[in-house]
Amino acid sequence: MNGKKICPVCKKETDAKIVDVCTTAYKYVMDKIKEEHPEWVEKDGACPKCVECYKKL
Numbered sequence: 001m002n003g004k005k006i007c008p009v010c011k012k013e014t015d016a017k018i019v020d021v022c023t024t025a026y027k028y029v030m031d032k033i034k035e036e037h038p039e040w041v042e043k044d045g046a047c048p049k050c051v052e053c054y055k056k057l
């Protein structure tokens with residue numbers, strides 16, 4: 001199914017493509033997400049909002 005996806009980090013539906021955090025340079029973002037979501041893995045990705053949010057932390 002294309003289109004709607006549930007972000008594994010915030011559990012919200014997102015129109016935008018789930019960001020493949022694994023392929024980005026945001027290692028520190030990944031580390032921060034993992035601090036709060038230990039079960040999360042990079043390949044699950046995150047929505048752009050989450051990535052932006054964690055980038056600001």
Ligand SMILES: [Zn+2]
Nearest residue numbers: 007010047050
């Ligand atoms: Zn999210």
